[in-house]
Amino acid sequence: MPLSSRQLHIHVSAQDRPGILAETLTFIVQAGCNVVDIKQFVFNGLLNLSILLDDCDPSRVLPLREALSVYAEKMDFKATIYPWEMATRPDAPYAHRSVVTLLCGAMPSVGFQEITQIFAELDINILRIEQLDSGDVHVLEFVIGTRKAHSSEEVLNALVKFKENYGVDIAVQEETYFRRNKRLIVLDADMTFLQCEVIDELGKLAGVGEEMSRITHQAMSGEIDFESALRKRVGLLKGLSVESLHQLSNSLPLTPGAESLVKILKHLGYKIALVSGGFQFFIDKICDTYGLDYGIANQLKIESGKVSGELEGPIIDAEGKERSLVFLAEKEGFSLRQVVAVGDGANDIKMLARAGLGIAFNAKPIVQRQAQASINHSDLRLILYFLGISGGDLQELDELVGGG
Numbered sequence: 001m002p003l004s005s006r007q008l009h010i011h012v013s014a015q016d017r018p019g020i021l022a023e024t025l026t027f028i029v030q031a032g033c034n035v036v037d038i039k040q041f042v043f044n045g046l047l048n049l050s051i052l053l054d055d056c057d058p059s060r061v062l063p064l065r066e067a068l069s070v071y072a073e074k075m076d077f078k079a080t081i082y083p084w085e086m087a088t089r090p091d092a093p094y095a096h097r098s099v100v101t102l103l104c105g106a107m108p109s110v111g112f113q114e115i116t117q118i119f120a121e122l123d124i125n126i127l128r129i130e131q132l133d134s135g136d137v138h139v140l141e142f143v144i145g146t147r148k149a150h151s152s153e154e155v156l157n158a159l160v161k162f163k164e165n166y167g168v169d170i171a172v173q174e175e176t177y178f179r180r181n182k183r184l185i186v187l188d189a190d191m192t193f194l195q196c197e198v199i200d201e202l203g204k205l206a207g208v209g210e211e212m213s214r215i216t217h218q219a220m221s222g223e224i225d226f227e228s229a230l231r232k233r234v235g236l237l238k239g240l241s242v243e244s245l246h247q248l249s250n251s252l253p254l255t256p257g258a259e260s261l262v263k264i265l266k267h268l269g270y271k272i273a274l275v276s277g278g279f280q281f282f283i284d285k286i287c288d289t290y291g292l293d294y295g296i297a298n299q300l301k302i303e304s305g306k307v308s309g310e311l312e313g314p315i316i317d318a319e320g321k322e323r324s325l326v327f328l329a330e331k332e333g334f335s336l337r338q339v340v341a342v343g344d345g346a347n348d349i350k351m352l353a354r355a356g357l358g359i360a361f362n363a364k365p366i367v368q369r370q371a372q373a374s375i376n377h378s379d380l381r382l383i384l385y386f387l388g389i390s391g392g393d394l395q396e397l398d399e400l401v402g403g404g
């Protein structure tokens with residue numbers, strides 16, 4: 001191979017041990033070349049090392065190659081020198097990058113074949129693959145790149161069937177410095193942070209459980225207008241005592257992983273908010289109990305110790321949730337790209353779309369179709385993988401914050 005170029009690429013493959021890079025660099029220094037870039041990874045004990053060089057004097061390249069190959073043979077590794085053509089540098093043209101995170105059980109080979117085939121058909125190049133966890137849940141991160149700009153929607157749409165076939169949860173996020181630098185998480189309460197719809201529980205207390213659940217289901221599926229559904233349901237609660245609200249607030253079931261998620265995110269310096277289409281009475285109680293930073297919800301009007309059947313103050317519907325998310329990000333001085341939003345209902349769609357990472361959590365189909373990430377398991381801790389946190393990180397964090 002002619003090596004007349006002043007730019008070279010040295011590739012080393014070896015059984016990994018300390019010192020291989022230092023030894024290789026000794027020859028590079030002797031040849032007077034300039035190191036432009038170094039990349040390496042070790043997999044199953046095998047080192048793959050690439051060094052890009054420029055300012056190489058063509059007359060010194062051949063001696064470099066000979067000296068390096070004699071040494072490599074003696075030390076039982078393989079060193080190859082290629083010309084480095086900048087125009088054909090493999091990752092240079094893939095300027096538009098995303099991270100596709102997969103959460104799944106053990107993935108069969110055919111699953112890997114299928115997803116990589118889908119990427120290939122879309123002219124998507126895989127730049128890096130990393131396994132974040134291989135315990136109860138397998139988590140894989142694919143950093144993908146395209147020459148032309150692509151959107152999360154395009155990638156997700158192509159993966160719809162794959163997702164269904166293998167029961168995989170997927171997030172597609174733009175690969176920028178904001179991805180690992182989120183600062184605020186805004187969670188929906190009912191069926192997201194909590195494993196119930198509080199208003200349905202209130203309905204049961206008021207003896208109108210069935211009617212209440214029916215309207216709630218229609219509202220959360222986007223079949224009927226949120227505000228009129230809310231007012232109708234609040235009307236059904238007329239006469240319920242504040243005492244019964246207190247009792248209910250002490251027995252609301254949290255979604256598995258909620259408490260651990262809060263502890264870990266607080267440890268990492270996140271601000272945590274609940275933004276709910278439910279009621280401030282309950283949201284305040286949860287925020288106090290778990291030390292959350294913000295809680296925004298609808299205000300039940302109470303008269304003489306009883307629910308009046310009306311609301312007061314602004315309505316937190318889909319627009320209200322979106323407004324609250326923007327307000328909190330601005331108040332804290334964070335970019336919207338540093339915000340994670342999590343929700344399950346049709347009234348969450350707008351706030352999920354506004355956030356840097358919007359996660360549909362055990363969500364209605366209408367929500368899942370529009371969100372860039374989804375989780376279909378009842379464990380809020382899974383969110384952490386979408387933030388780039390690995391299984392090893394989680395173990396350390398669990399020890400620090402006290403329990404998973």
Ligand SMILES: [Mg+2]
Pocket residue numbers: 188189190191192343344345
């Ligand atoms: Mg909800």
